[in-house]
Amino acid sequence: MDVIVVGGGPVGLMAAALLDAAGVRVEVYERNSGPSRQSRGSTMHPRTLEVLTMLEGADGRRISDVLVAEGRQVPDAHFATLPDRLDYRGLDSAFPFVLHIPQWRTERILADALRARSVPVHYGAEVAEVTQSADEVRVRVGEAWHSARFLIGADGAHSLVRRAAGIDFPGTEPDQVGFGADVRLAEPVERAQYYWNLAGHVSVVPLTETTTRVFGLKAGDVGLSSVEVRRRQAEPFTLPELLDSLTAICGRDFGAHSPSWLSRSSNAGRHAATYRAGRVMLAGDAAHVHLPAGGQGLNVGLQDATNLAWKLAAEVRGWAPKEMTDGEAGYDAERRPVAEQLVANTRAQDALMHTFSPAGGALREMFSGFIAQGGEVNRRLAGVLSGLAVAYPSPDGAHPLIGTRAPDLPLAHGTLLRVLRPDRFLLLDFTTDGSLAGLTAAHVEVHAAPLPDGPGREAWHDVRVALIRPDGYIAYAAPSPAGLFDAIAAWTTPDHS
Template sequence: MNGTSGTARVIVVGSGPTGLLLAGDLADAGIPVTVLEKRPHGISNLSRAFVLHARALEQLDARPSPTTTLDGRAARAPVSRSVADELEAVGRPITRLDLFDGLTLDLGTLPSRFDHVLVLPQYEVEKVLERRAVAAGVDFRHESEVTGLTQDADGVTVRIEGAGSLRAAYVVGADGMRSAVREAVGMPFPGRSAIRSVVLADVLLAEQPETVLTAGAVGDAFAFLAPFGDGYHRVICWHRGRDVPDHEPVGLDEIKEITRLALGRDYGMHDPRWMSRFHSDERQVPHYRVGRVFLAGDAAHVHTPAGGQGMNTGLQDAANLSWKLAAVLHGHAAPALLDTYQSERHPVGRTVLRSSGAIVRLAMAKGWQLQVRAALATALSHLAPARRRAIGQVTGIGYRYPAPRGAHPLTGVRVPDLALAGGGRLYEALRGGRFVLVTPGPYDVDPARADRLAAAHWRSGRRTTLLVRPDGYAAWAAENAGPADLEKALAAHVG
């Protein structure tokens, strides 16, 4: 790769879950994609994410699963099986979240096919998303470190350590908290360290916890346990009084002591295969877009691990941006559509930052703060609207995007998995990466739009016409829509 190449239409920097989903979406849409990753090829077990929430699972349900042929190559699986189906087969679902002061969030009431949290390590998500991206034809270039970039009116040139440069129409930085792309465009990352000297370890346990996810806080100590599925458990623990640099060595005795303080016992931890120390920041860039460069996932926002929302928020960033890039590059939408990535996703990132921070501060409350926490727990336990809002934020299903003044109330709303005539489901219909028009009766799609629009109709006798975006949000809706209204909406949103 010497000199400058113009073959890549989109360059995605970073091959974590956010970058993999985005790259796979674009390649599925027929957009040439190159993924640049500074690490050697391989799936790491050092990731911190351990749960998929309902909204992320819904997004993954809208994407067909890859499979593997006998010769080891990736191929497309039947459209009846999704990425979410693949992950559900290896993860462990839990239907309730136990927080503090007896507060329990019952996920069994979620208006979603995925009425649970799916517990599985991040690397399992990466395995499936990488196979999907390979099957779609994504060009992976590992050990390719980005050292800078320049952009002009026609595209972006990315410089790569020891390998010249690569040219693309757009670049997406999904390269984590220490994003080289963010640094290259000069975007600040304001915020602060929320928790210092958090300790991580992968250990075997002599005694198995009673629950899949185990968490507790007593006094100045907090600990969390989650299974890998291979016999090892990830331990995340923290002690308020031990504030040391990240490079300070970690010993098993320290981890066991903090866990005993927080959970009452250490479950007979032994044989650690990995231990480390880190600090948790709360930061968000002011702008997710700088010209032809976008930031997504941890490159755009980082927060405490409380609530398990980090990987989930990044996946939803990718789902929001990918179809918009594809629409613009195929000439079906004006470049101004890309500005909505900022207006839709930045407020969500800000809310996640605040809610995850509130959870960890409440978990570690002391003194008079304990009374506030107890009062909040009581309110959430007895006030259904407040409880639904809390569940909606944590699981992601409660977010909606801005809608134009005077728009139908459903515009911008996350659309649930509707039952369609003929026995199908909405998220099965979304697996083609197209808009889905849901109408009161049969509708024939104009062949000129068939590559970006599918049609279905309600199983029930509803009179609402609903245009669902590829990411599962309502682009437009109307009651008793006439042909002229429908054509106007399709021209505006589908092209």
Template sequence: MTAEVVVVGAGPIGLATAALLHAAGIDVRIVDRGSEPSRYSKATTVHPRTLEVLQAVRAPGGSVADLMVAAGRKLPATHFGLLPQLLDYRGLDTEFPYVLMIPQAVTEGILAGHLAAQGIAVRRGAELCRLEQDADRVRLHLRSAGREETVVSRFVVGADGARSTVRRELGVGFPGTEPTLCGFVGDVELRRPPGEPHFWDAARGTLNVLPLPGGRYRVFGVEAADTGLTPAQVRARRDVPVDRAGLRASMTRIAGTDYGLGTVFWGSRNTDTTRHAERVRAGRVFLAGDAAHIHLPAGGQGLNVGVQDAANLAWKLAAEVRGWAPAHLRSGTASYEAERLPVARRLAANTLAQSAVAMTFSPANAELRRMLGEFIAHQGDTAAELTGWLSGLDVHYPAGPPPEGRRLPPLPLARGSLHDALRVHRFLLVGFGGRDVGDAALAGIDRTLVEPATTPGQWCGLAFGLVRPDGHLARGWPAECSTADIAAGVAHWTTATTQCRSAPPGNRDGSPGVLEA
């Protein structure tokens, strides 16, 4: 088997990466050591930005995001640090102003189904044993059904989880903090679900209940006695299975009730181990998702940040495969590593902070929780900042002076919204307030105009904007700019230097141009 890109790992991050790469016209293959898809769902929470980037994975029946929304359950708010005062998503400037509760297995099924319809199947039961690379290609040595084979590709994406074989083969460090607590999680049936989702007690612990599609509930928490542990104690506690009797006992000890616990469909344990990779690119190999960062599952951020890793990587890797990636996309200030490692560091910081707020059981922390809860309840700057973190909508990259590097909202266009116009393999040139470049210097580049009636004047002081395939602003220009300025800015982002060009820039069909309406 040969391919332009091989993705190792068929969890949600690997599948999303493959789907985005395919949407960019890249020949992609997926291998996974598991013999069948997982039936269990570690992640159930999908935030707005994740749905936005999955809009780019389109099929005749709608985007992957559309299918997920149809299969999930919408909640208008979410928590920070298990505080009862919730962050309100209803006013966010997005097509998805809510938290979507959807089991990970369902998300994986939707992504795998989309890929299968495109003729891309997951090669299951194929375990990566060894990885080698040179200046031109990567060789993956796989073991499948007792036999070994070698797969050759131009690039590899390691999305194979916290114990990533790809990361180990690269020799990339994975520093961080050791675990100090061991919590529980289960998908269950409840006959008497609580009216409020979050219970916290300074002496006993925390118990949390969130509704899932199909009438099930996600129950999670930690007993106070299971905090402040040594790593060895955490490992021993983690090995105790989460069965119905044990879950009922923990729920009763914490909240004084099991809420009418019925069937336990799945149970597991989690810890606050927090690590991120020292690098997320080594030669022709990339790391994404849990292979690049792990943490306490606070706020449901793991799957979301991983899918957003995939969205940042896919168009840049597609540009490199096709030969039009400029140097700053491959290894410079706008590279995958330069933009996503800071996100991983911030993820580690905010989940550690949430661990302290949610899972330190003392009178002092009770007062801290009360104070933070009051800040959130005021719906001021604190609530807005935390909402931006969790929703993923405030992620921005240091491309230049603001608003460059920031995500654009779904501004209305003559046909649909700006997000509808985005494609994984192309940039988008927008004239804000109905302005047009209107010059032969940009002949052949499709231009999209924001409707003047709905967005009068300029956006953030700009008359024109070059929007990246992932929806972030690459470059903006004021009204007094020249066409030559715009043409130079477009070239900066879409033209490779001669020495790195391996193929002409183009679309899936080989035609020139990188912008599309």
């Protein structure tokens, strides 16, 4: 085996699917006896749908298309459950909306895709030990040891892989206990409703035709010691307690009944000190945990997998430059700052959501007003939450597009998102005479494309050639191909310096 993935949650399944699509031999070990039935991360943001367009589902449709067909589209997103919302409609994306879809559906679609491609996903296989040497990693499942060249720990917040690899997980202790439930409502709501007052906050969000996600926090459940939080979290959350909380905060309980999921949550915020130790890498909740605010955890995790998979595939296949394995273009260097920002923005939301006082109310009103103005605050927050504004570092003086994510540009044949694959770069030839059509370079595929124009495409005005990474970020963009061969070599030659 080239790669073992520990954890068959959404992040592990996504990483395995991308590695397989890049021609890497990969298998997944998952301790549960089958795909999860929990709806946990049920908010999917535009960038996640974009990267899921790279992968084919079991029936040959792109995974994003399958998800969109099964989910519920909402044109805006909330920040800190404020009444004024972030408008996604103007985003330059093939998916300018939030998709509500229960996490178990996402996992099932990914698991079906892996089955269709004969990628082994071993259910009921708990990894009990992990070791690594200079040449390989080994995992123990029951009495049997399995080895591979690399290992991805996608085994969630309490990651055994993280501990075995000796990776610290520093952060802040929890000081509050919230609640969440998926229920049926005798009095259903059409659109998401958010309640905030001095008694607490509650959000009521329709998930499917029949199921509604209800989450919130009572004002008395903040400012607790971490010991008290753990004690409370260990107690089962019950329907009567949910109904009482709803009545106390909203003045009614919506006739909630038939819960399919009841849970308590906290606001612990932790971030792995490194995403890579030798041959072991972490992704998703194994690398970062935070207050579930804005439905970001699942999305950032799936994009961790997207950033990691093509680089690891290149390393396995022997064409990864050192810069891409350990350097500034490496997985750790690019993704850790994204999760730093994620943990920070959930802390800011924590303050806006959970300061139950007149001062907290005034702060919410003021911040919501900034969002309502629809200007820079709205644009920036929508960029962060949607994932579209995430960009990776680029050299000083580089073209401003380098490091940013490429939109779904039309090509002579197809569109960018539908020709991206995790095993090759795309060279976009915008020259009118198609002068790059005959170029051949390993791991690069040339596509002629019309000049990008229209709203949001101003930054492309002088670009005649662009090199797009396998994960859809721009590696090179310039008015002429003068520096192109250096750029290709820098990204695809192992001993490049």
